[in-house]
Each structure stands twice: as structure tokens, then as C-alpha cells.
Amino acid sequence: MIRIGVIGDIGSGKSFIAKLFKKPVFNADEEVKLIYRNNRVCFNKLKKKIPQFIKSFPIRKNEIVEAISNDKRNLIKISSVVHPFVRKKMKIFLKKNRKENMVILDVPLLIGANWAILTVSCSALSETLFDSVINKIIMGVFLMVMLDAVIEPIAPILDFWEFDGGKAPLKNYLGWVLVAFPLNCMYHILNIKVNGTFTHHLIILNILFFSILLLQLNTLKNLI
Numbered sequence: 001m002i003r004i005g006v007i008g009d010i011g012s013g014k015s016f017i018a019k020l021f022k023k024p025v026f027n028a029d030e031e032v033k034l035i036y037r038n039n040r041v042c043f044n045k046l047k048k049k050i051p052q053f054i055k056s057f058p059i060r061k062n063e064i065v066e067a068i069s070n071d072k073r074n075l076i077k078i079s080s081v082v083h084p085f086v087r088k089k090m091k092i093f094l095k096k097n098r099k100e101n102m103v104i105l106d107v108p109l110l111i112g113a114n115w116a117i118l119t120v121s122c123s124a125l126s127e128t129l130f131d132s133v134i135n136k137i138i139m140g141v142f143l144m145v146m147l148d149a150v151i152e153p154i155a156p157i158l159d160f161w162e163f164d165g166g167k168a169p170l171k172n173y174l175g176w177v178l179v180a181f182p183l184n185c186m187y188h189i190l191n192i193k194v195n196g197t198f199t200h201h202l203i204i205l206n207i208l209f210f211s212i213l214l215l216q217l218n219t220l221k222n223l224i
Helices: 014-020 028-038 040-049 061-070 073-096 111-127 133-151 170-189 198-223
Strands: 002-008 025-027 102-108
Touching: 014 025, 014 102, 025 028, 025 073, 028 040, 028 061, 028 073, 028 102, 040 073, 061 073, 061 170, 073 102, 111 133, 111 170, 111 198, 133 170, 133 198
Parallel strands: 002 102, 025 102
Antiparallel strands: none
């Protein structure tokens, strides 16, 4: 059996590409939603890990979002509980479709890999703009927070995530700064070098894509 993994960030079109193969698809995002909705064992484990955020069963998405925005370390706790259930679901899917010649695994980027790609992209671009290491780090952090800033307003509309009150709180952006700063420092301490301009294009296109989408949505709101 050929297993094709379709990975990518939020809104990158993973599910659309997966459907084009017209083969059985394992959608990790959908499985996580089902786990939150139906798996009481998962609920009990999460409640022990982050009791101040997980209140009642079934688990609500805004509780997960609030936990992560309050403390980025909660993402590791949540992942440690949820990922084993997702892996189990994937094994069942593969066993069920073992006679297929090909299956598609629609999975999001691991959060660690996602942060790594974002850090390298922003840091590599900042290196072309400044000579001072301090300025490079500041610009790298700014680019990472800027990307989040253009995604946050449209995230609830696109059903990515949402915050209580409808807007991302200031602590969300402070959390991004606190995570982005040491990551950008590490990039320069390790003296990482990136060949070519692919990473530059990647971060610029991401910012442009979500900025244009945000402008279009705001225009539609004004027309309505």
C-alpha cells in the first residue's frame, strides 16, 4: 500500500488536494473534533492536565484555544494527550483500508515543525535586510507576530479558531513575542544558513495571502 501524506498549515488546502486523489482519506483534523466530542477518556486526561480550562464534556474548541493562548506550554500538554488517540484512529483506518493500493493521510504540520519553518523563514528574510544581529532578531520576531496579526481577525470566520469576545487578546500577541524571540535568537546562535530565496517567498506569500483575504472580508462586511 502506498501512503501519501498531505501536510500543511491552516488554510493551505490540504483537504482539497487530498480529495483530488479520489482515494480513502484519513483527515486528522476531523478525527480530533470527533475525539473532543465523543471520547470521555480523552476529556478526563485533559481535565487532569489543564483543569482550569477544561470544564465539561464534550470538550469545546474555545476551551482548547483559550488554554493555548493563555500559556503556549499547554499545547504540549494537549498534544501529549490527544496525539495517541489520533494515532490509534490512524492505525484503524490503515487496517480497514489495507486492500487499497493507495491511501491519503491528511495531517497538519507538527507544531514543532511549523514553528521551525516559520522561524527559519522570518529569520532568513531578516538577514537580508539588516547587518546588526539585534535588528535581525527584532525583525524576525516582528514578521512572525505580523503573520499572526493578519490571521487572527479572519480565523473565526474561516472556522480555524476563536477567542471569547471575538477578538484575540493582547496576551495572545505577547505569547507570540515570548516564543518568537528565543527561537530567533537560537537561529543566530546556531548560525543557521539558508540557501536560495524559497523561505523569503514563503513568509512574504503567507503574509500577503492572509492580508488580501482580510481586506476582502472587510470589504464584504462594509458592503453588507
